[in-house]
Amino acid sequence: MDRTITIGFLGCGNVGGGVWKLLSGFADDIAHRTGLRFSIKRVLVRSLAKRRDIDFPDGVLTDRAEDVLDDPEISIVLEFLGGEEPAHRWITMALERGKTVVTANKVAFALHWHELQKAAKQSGAGLYYEAAVCGAIPIIHTLEESLQANRISYIYGIVNGTTNYILTRMSREGAEYADVLADAQRLGLAEPDPASDVEGLDAAYKLSILASLAFHGRVPFENVYVEGITQVQAEDIRCGQELGYTLKLLAIAKRDGLHVETRVHPTFIRNDHPLANISGAFNAVFLHGHACGEMMFMGRGAGDLPTASAIVSDLVRAASAQKHLYPTFDNELHPAVSLQNNTDWRCAFYTRMLAKDEPGVLSRIAQTFADHGVSIAAMQQKGEQRDGRVTVVFITHQASERDMQKAILEIRPEVATVESLLRVE
Amino acid sequence: MDRTITIGFLGCGNVGGGVWKLLSGFADDIAHRTGLRFSIKRVLVRSLAKRRDIDFPDGVLTDRAEDVLDDPEISIVLEFLGGEEPAHRWITMALERGKTVVTANKVAFALHWHELQKAAKQSGAGLYYEAAVCGAIPIIHTLEESLQANRISYIYGIVNGTTNYILTRMSREGAEYADVLADAQRLGLAEPDPASDVEGLDAAYKLSILASLAFHGRVPFENVYVEGITQVQAEDIRCGQELGYTLKLLAIAKRDGLHVETRVHPTFIRNDHPLANISGAFNAVFLHGHACGEMMFMGRGAGDLPTASAIVSDLVRAASAQKHLYPTFDNELHPAVSLQNNTDWRCAFYTRMLAKDEPGVLSRIAQTFADHGVSIAAMQQKGEQRDGRVTVVFITHQASERDMQKAILEIRPEVATVESLLRVE
Numbered sequence: 001m002d003r004t005i006t007i008g009f010l011g012c013g014n015v016g017g018g019v020w021k022l023l024s025g026f027a028d029d030i031a032h033r034t035g036l037r038f039s040i041k042r043v044l045v046r047s048l049a050k051r052r053d054i055d056f057p058d059g060v061l062t063d064r065a066e067d068v069l070d071d072p073e074i075s076i077v078l079e080f081l082g083g084e085e086p087a088h089r090w091i092t093m094a095l096e097r098g099k100t101v102v103t104a105n106k107v108a109f110a111l112h113w114h115e116l117q118k119a120a121k122q123s124g125a126g127l128y129y130e131a132a133v134c135g136a137i138p139i140i141h142t143l144e145e146s147l148q149a150n151r152i153s154y155i156y157g158i159v160n161g162t163t164n165y166i167l168t169r170m171s172r173e174g175a176e177y178a179d180v181l182a183d184a185q186r187l188g189l190a191e192p193d194p195a196s197d198v199e200g201l202d203a204a205y206k207l208s209i210l211a212s213l214a215f216h217g218r219v220p221f222e223n224v225y226v227e228g229i230t231q232v233q234a235e236d237i238r239c240g241q242e243l244g245y246t247l248k249l250l251a252i253a254k255r256d257g258l259h260v261e262t263r264v265h266p267t268f269i270r271n272d273h274p275l276a277n278i279s280g281a282f283n284a285v286f287l288h289g290h291a292c293g294e295m296m297f298m299g300r301g302a303g304d305l306p307t308a309s310a311i312v313s314d315l316v317r318a319a320s321a322q323k324h325l326y327p328t329f330d331n332e333l334h335p336a337v338s339l340q341n342n343t344d345w346r347c348a349f350y351t352r353m354l355a356k357d358e359p360g361v362l363s364r365i366a367q368t369f370a371d372h373g374v375s376i377a378a379m380q381q382k383g384e385q386r387d388g389r390v391t392v393v394f395i396t397h398q399a400s401e402r403d404m405q406k407a408i409l410e411i412r413p414e415v416a417t418v419e420s421l422l423r424v425e
Numbered sequence: 426m427d428r429t430i431t432i433g434f435l436g437c438g439n440v441g442g443g444v445w446k447l448l449s450g451f452a453d454d455i456a457h458r459t460g461l462r463f464s465i466k467r468v469l470v471r472s473l474a475k476r477r478d479i480d481f482p483d484g485v486l487t488d489r490a491e492d493v494l495d496d497p498e499i500s501i502v503l504e505f506l507g508g509e510e511p512a513h514r515w516i517t518m519a520l521e522r523g524k525t526v527v528t529a530n531k532v533a534f535a536l537h538w539h540e541l542q543k544a545a546k547q548s549g550a551g552l553y554y555e556a557a558v559c560g561a562i563p564i565i566h567t568l569e570e571s572l573q574a575n576r577i578s579y580i581y582g583i584v585n586g587t588t589n590y591i592l593t594r595m596s597r598e599g600a601e602y603a604d605v606l607a608d609a610q611r612l613g614l615a616e617p618d619p620a621s622d623v624e625g626l627d628a629a630y631k632l633s634i635l636a637s638l639a640f641h642g643r644v645p646f647e648n649v650y651v652e653g654i655t656q657v658q659a660e661d662i663r664c665g666q667e668l669g670y671t672l673k674l675l676a677i678a679k680r681d682g683l684h685v686e687t688r689v690h691p692t693f694i695r696n697d698h699p700l701a702n703i704s705g706a707f708n709a710v711f712l713h714g715h716a717c718g719e720m721m722f723m724g725r726g727a728g729d730l731p732t733a734s735a736i737v738s739d740l741v742r743a744a745s746a747q748k749h750l751y752p753t754f755d756n757e758l759h760p761a762v763s764l765q766n767n768t769d770w771r772c773a774f775y776t777r778m779l780a781k782d783e784p785g786v787l788s789r790i791a792q793t794f795a796d797h798g799v800s801i802a803a804m805q806q807k808g809e810q811r812d813g814r815v816t817v818v819f820i821t822h823q824a825s826e827r828d829m830q831k832a833i834l835e836i837r838p839e840v841a842t843v844e845s846l847l848r849v850e
Contacts, residue, residue, distance in 0.1 A: 018716075022574050022716055026576075029574075030573060030574055033573050130571075136717035136718060137720065138571035141566075141570070142567070145563075145566070145738065146738045147563075148455060148458050149451055149454075149455055149733070149737035149738065150734055151451075151454070272702060272704070274699070274703065274723060276702065277698070277699045277702045282719075289561075291443075291447055291451075291737075292561035292724060292731050293730070293731050294707075295722075295723060295724035296721070296723040297721070297723075298699060298722075299717060299719065299720035300717065300718040300719070303718070305718070306717050306718050309575055309716035310717075312573065312716075313570065313572070313573055316574075322747040322748070328457065328458060
């Protein structure tokens with residue numbers, strides 16, 4: 001005999017609509033596989049008057065949040081509003097009332113996780129957020145339930161589909177950022193206001209969640225270094241390709257003892273790295289654990305049905321749980337072991353310069369690098385002399401971020417102008 | 426307060442040793458994260474006299490299976506024997522005694538799953554087998570707990586590390602199969618008797634498990650078409666590379682309505698497919714669900730610690746479960762919807778021939794293909810004429826396996842000899 005769970009939606013845009021479609025169209029299969037049926041009692045929307053694709057039964061739609069939050073029959077609330085407020089406030093209210101919350105909201109979650117988890121624990125409600133990071137990819141669940149016996153040393157993620165789509169097209173077509181962005185907006189693959197995606201914030205929210213779970217310690221969003229793709233030039237992508245590298249917006253978290261570094265920035269990776277083939281709007285997470293070794297998970301990071309796939313799996317998990325579990329964070333239990341934010345990471349660098357075409361110039365640049373402990377792994381002159389200058393590309397060995405920045409600042413314009421500086425992993 | 430679970434091992438080779446090391450070396454972290462401690466009371470080994478790396482405490486080792494199976498304190502049995510018997514018999518005995526079993530044994534599992542699950546259900550014991558397929562990759566768990574809301578249409582897997590290692594080296598070095606196999610054996614990366622790996626049986630066991638879970642219906646091992654890599658020639662890998670393809674031993678399962686095809690064979694895939702970059706001893710599973718879209722999971726498919734990572738996650742899951750769950754198979758519940766085994770699948774083909782270097786020969790070959798409904802997508806002549814013959818490579822459009830085989834049989838030796846026939850996905 002199937003058990004019926006009464007649920008409510010906060011919001012019903014793209015993702016909410018996908019969940020509605022999946023729960024209604026696939027209800028018998030879900031019931032057959034899990035013994036559960038989900039009855040959607042109330043759906044909060046901004047405007048009752050708006051025309052919609054979905055034909056909601058009478059009495060389901062409401063524009064009053066309390067119709068969802070205060071209904072004693074609704075035991076699980078699905079939140080699809082996105083953004084910090086009012087989502088954060090309403091999730092808290094639902095949890096305080098003992099309602100389990102399933103959310104796809106990375107912003108409210110990354111910024112208020114601690115407080116939300118506290119509210120959940122206090123009332124015994126569940127808090128599920130698989131869909132907040134990387135859409136359909138079960139990376140949250142994998143970190144929590146399949147890699148418990150691992151000390152994870154790093155995570156590399158392609159966690160934003162919009163920027164991966166733009167970089168993929170720039171790579172394939174040799175096109176410039178602004179042109180591809182405009183086209184992506186026209187195709188509905190980038191938002192009219194793309195700032196959160198292209199400036200790397202979306203990736204940083206997700207990275208703070210992933211790093212916190214992977215390292216079993218809270219890694220605040222504020223600690224994540226963020227650099228987006230708005231300054232990426234087609235010429236650098238091309239130069240990188242010639243050297244065997246692909247450019248990706250990577251979200252990187254590394255742990256060494258109690259030192260954690262978290263950073264989002266355009267990154268060159270080798271063409272034969274599994275992440276290099278993750279194209280278009282796909283997401284992927286590549287990680288290393290001391291027992292499991294290297295792993296990668298790829299899938300659709302956005303879209304109505306892919307996100308709904310993750311939401312429904314959380315819903316089934318929430319409805320089946322005898323007792324809801326919450327992740328433990330070492331730095332909350334033992335303040336003494338609190339993780340330290342390392343902002344002087346080490347990595348290799350790519351830099352392109354316009355150098356004066358004169359004897360001795362290259363050796364002066366190399367000397368400046370050497371003075372700061374940066375050693376050169378490869379150097380290539382590109383194309384012909386123009387206006388007395390030549391394009392020169394350097395790849396360095398691993399160096400400290402600070403040392404590299406200092407070295408770059410010391411390269412004087414009369415020797416060379418630094419056109420770009422990108423990190424290499 | 427941590428809860429202590431008393432467990433026993435059946436076997437303690439490579440994987441068992443890895444689990445021992447992980448449970449002892451990482452015990453505090455596991456306890457901290459899960460609230461569980463595992464006490465290994467008895468370990469069954471073949472010979473008590475054998476010298477071992479691990480320093481087992483007195484009284485732990487035994488050469489009598491009943492010391493594990495009949496000990497009422499032992500609530501979870503970990504089986505690491507491998508192979509069909511006596512593993513299958515002992516797993517059954519443990520389940521009948523109400524002991525939960527965690528196993529890495531794909532053979533016993535693929536061949537006797539139905540019966541094992543029945544024994545587990547009868548006593549209420551749990552049956553966990555994440556480690557039986559693809560080592561550290563949580564693919565079983567993902568299929569069971571993250572993709573419930575999906576109708577999965579296909580799975581492509583690189584599920585055998587030995588063959589992937591051999592094919593990767595053949596591709597990179599242009600070396601022949603026998604030479605790379607010998608080297609892999611020398612390096613301990615292939616078994617002294619490599620038959621189960623190189624003939625594709627190992628992959629077929631895993632595919633029957635994956636397909637059964639993905640399609641929610643039993644797909645017997647006997648239904649899997651199996652062709653190994655022993656006949657693969659370096660020349661074909663090279664010709665494929667020139668056309669933009671990489672050769673992999675793929676385990677393929679596809680479902681269309683009630684028709685299921687399952688096959689393991691060397692397969693050309695495009696170089697830009699995410700599976701093409703899965704190199705060396707890595708495993709990967711690529712699948713498509715109607716909601717999640719395309720997903721891929723990559724990781725180490727073998728080795729002591731990677732497999733132990735999956736075993737310990739099962740152990741934690743088993744010890745935390747209030748009630749053990751078992752997958753449901755539609756074709757057991759409703760015999761009317763039983764899945765049908767489709768042996769006449771459709772795919773594209775690659776074939777290399779030595780054709781007579783005469784006018785009209787290519788048109789006769791093309792006509793033979795056309796007579797059987799096979800149409801040609803690409804044709805390339807390779808190299809120079811030799812003994813009146815030239816090498817010609819064809820790539821076909823999708824065609825039925827039977828039609829293609831018939832066409833190949835009809836190509837007469839005086840026109841061309843068929844040197845190789847490989848499938849393309």
